[in-house]
Amino acid sequence: MAERVSRVLFSAEQIRIRAHAIGEQIAVDYADGAAKDLQRRPPLLVCVLHGALVFMADLAREIPTEVEYDFISVSSYGNGTSPGAVRLVKDLERPIEGRDVLIVEDIVDTGYTIDYLRRGFAARRPASIRICSLIDKVARRETEVQVDYVGFPLEENAFIVGYGMDYQELYRNLPFIGVLKPEYIK
Incomplete structure (x- = not known):
């Protein structure tokens, strides 16, 4: 499977280091709200399935404060490489009114999906x-x-896979992020 990748953009170690830094920053940023309001619940990390699952699992372990999770699934790419209309596939299981929400995505590209979720x-x-x-x-x-x-x-506008990101539901389990060779893109 790795032989279908032309080059590695970000290694597992680079991703781990970056997830740690982001986790530390998230803890700092959300600590202010918690300190002002002791009744405030911890931030809710919302994983955008399925691509962000691997990243969110690693990121959550790098946040040295309490967090809660929920999951949402939207569709815009289908089995192709071009975006389409965004539609909700699976909604959150808990209410978010009054909560600090952190949407965790694998990739923000055109911005349509994340804009749909934010609105x-x-x-x-x-x-x-x-x-x-x-x-x-x-x-x-x-x-x-x-x-x-x-x-x-x-x-760059490369088609990337690995670390949760896929092409036709494949390559999500690669431990790095790499560029898929063009001959494997239909």
Whole structure:
């Protein structure tokens, strides 16, 4: 499977180091709200399935304070490489009103998916909404969104896989992020 990757962009060790740094920053950023309001619940990390699952598992272990999890699933890519209309597949299981919500994504590309989620969550009146993405492809942005925590910015328009990211549901289990060889993209 790894032989289908033309090159590794980010190694498992690079990702681990970055997840640790982001986890520490998240703890600092959310500590202020908790200190002001002792009744406030810990931040709710919302994993965007399925791509962000690996990253969120590692990120959550790097946050040295209490957090809670929930999961949401949306679809926009299907089995192809181009974005389409965003639709909700699986909603959150818990209410987010009054909660500090951190959406955890694998990749922010055009921005449509994260914009859809941010607008949908805002209607539920959380205390705050922040976005964390392992990969931020700013050059591909078609709608303006702010990513608060970025693992790695990516300028090139390569099709990347691994560490939760897939092509036709394959390659998610690669321990690194790499560029899929063009001959394996249909």
